Amino acid sequence: MLTGNDTLRLIPHPKAVNQAISTKNLDAGSLILSTPSIAAVLLATQKSRRCDACFRLPADGTSLRRCTGCGSYWYCDVDCQTKQWHAHHKRICKNYTKFTASPAFQSLQVHEKTDSLLLSHLLAHLSLLPTPYAPEDSSPLSILLSLLPSPVPDVSIPPVCPISPAPLPDLVRILYTRFGNNNFAIHSHLTTIGHGVFPLASRLFNHSCVPNAAARYSLSPSHGVGMEVVAIRDIPSGEQICIPYLDPAMTQSRHQIFELTYGFRCDCSSCLYIRSLGTLPELPTEPTELDDLGRQLREFVGIKDALLLAPTLPTKSLESTPSSLHAVFHEAYMSSLSETFSRCSHDGEYDIALDTGITLLALYILIYPSNYPQIGMHLLELAKTQSNAGIVSPNLSTAEKRSRVREQTRVYLSLACFILQIYGPEGDDVGPLQEIKILEDLLIEEVAVDT
Numbered sequence: 001m002l003t004g005n006d007t008l009r010l011i012p013h014p015k016a017v018n019q020a021i022s023t024k025n026l027d028a029g030s031l032i033l034s035t036p037s038i039a040a041v042l043l044a045t046q047k048s049r050r051c052d053a054c055f056r057l058p059a060d061g062t063s064l065r066r067c068t069g070c071g072s073y074w075y076c077d078v079d080c081q082t083k084q085w086h087a088h089h090k091r092i093c094k095n096y097t098k099f100t101a102s103p104a105f106q107s108l109q110v111h112e113k114t115d116s117l118l119l120s121h122l123l124a125h126l127s128l129l130p131t132p133y134a135p136e137d138s139s140p141l142s143i144l145l146s147l148l149p150s151p152v153p154d155v156s157i158p159p160v161c162p163i164s165p166a167p168l169p170d171l172v173r174i175l176y177t178r179f180g181n182n183n184f185a186i187h188s189h190l191t192t193i194g195h196g197v198f199p200l201a202s203r204l205f206n207h208s209c210v211p212n213a214a215a216r217y218s219l220s221p222s223h224g225v226g227m228e229v230v231a232i233r234d235i236p237s238g239e240q241i242c243i244p245y246l247d248p249a250m251t252q253s254r255h256q257i258f259e260l261t262y263g264f265r266c267d268c269s270s271c272l273y274i275r276s277l278g279t280l281p282e283l284p285t286e287p288t289e290l291d292d293l294g295r296q297l298r299e300f301v302g303i304k305d306a307l308l309l310a311p312t313l314p315t316k317s318l319e320s321t322p323s324s325l326h327a328v329f330h331e332a333y334m335s336s337l338s339e340t341f342s343r344c345s346h347d348g349e350y351d352i353a354l355d356t357g358i359t360l361l362a363l364y365i366l367i368y369p370s371n372y373p374q375i376g377m378h379l380l381e382l383a384k385t386q387s388n389a390g391i392v393s394p395n396l397s398t399a400e401k402r403s404r405v406r407e408q409t410r411v412y413l414s415l416a417c418f419i420l421q422i423y424g425p426e427g428d429d430v431g432p433l434q435e436i437k438i439l440e441d442l443l444i445e446e447v448a449v450d451t
């Protein structure tokens, strides 16, 4: 069976060839699919910081071992190195340094270099099959060849590392034309660290800007880089399972990217609604008017005070947004809130940070589907900011005031924990769920000191 599990069924889709349908009721947090990458590459910024095979950071007190052949690949240990050697590196090692120093490679843009190396890994892997470049029927590699190609008719193919036996140029083209609209950004704690090819996930999951599932990544010394697709809300039997190809917060730019890079028009409820608004009203430029917009947004979403948020976050349908708030759908509005929140949290301007952070939370609740992992990460940041604000505030002279700050922090933490537990652990070992535990323990210690 194509999916390898009994949770999904593949049926025709009117526009996207196939769609994956759930075969049973799935609870939020259910694992829908676990699938290994057939090729993956670290971003240049992560090179030599992480293992090239499993993408993990070195354990505390250890360092990565470097390939003595090319000097450009790093591994946790002999196991990771041996696996990578047999997966593709033995076909690349000898030529890698010369290739990456060549003018053809050096003249590429950063993202093209990533594609060039990922394509080289994939071709090297194919060259090592029992019959080179001839994958077995229904293997992940053959699924890859049958995926929908890029909508761009004459994609320019990046140069690839010389491999012997050499692939036919046609095969290189067929593979590369599957990259743009099928490959995935691999992340750890929601931060991109590499790119990978996961043909089964590409075959199964279409896109929605209000997805019912999301991809997370597992980095394992024994299994390398894997993708896990999890339900982010309860999914009834028979519903299509969709993941986001782009951040749903890209309210304006996503339409063009879908058209140009993926070759489709997204008709999810969010896109239909945002398109129906036409040209958005201008964002105010005066700080007082912007503050007013934020206040109105918080009121509309139902967030006035952190303490009133518990035990669950409010939900608000995008379609019920009054026209006086349509300007909040400018991407620039979310970027500016995020930037102010991060800067003021970092610089210790906690009043502004918390005020902006709550407005940003209201915007996230409006734009993202319930339990979207980015909402959980933001709640954790709000908890840290609230806790830091409590530590330095000169007004917290009384136990009562300190207790209120702790209570607010606790509310953010419990909401963050609820959402991030649904998404589950991702990437590197010590992540947001561990941070939540540490902060909760600190709050318990503070209570003990105060009483």
Ligand SMILES: C[S@@+](CC[C@H](N)C(=O)[O-])C[C@H]1O[C@@H](n2cnc3c(N)ncnc32)[C@H](O)[C@@H]1O
Pocket (backbone or CB within 6 Å): 013, 015, 016, 017, 018, 019, 146, 147, 148, 181, 182, 201, 202, 203, 204, 205, 206, 207, 208, 261, 262, 263, 264, 265, 266, 267
């Ligand atoms: C990763 S593939 C999805 C796999 C596809 N269902 C299949 O059976 O091969 C991505 C391509 O599927 C199509 N697609 C995905 N989501 C879509 C959607 N919501 N509406 C229309 N087409 C979609 C687009 O052509 C896109 O380039």
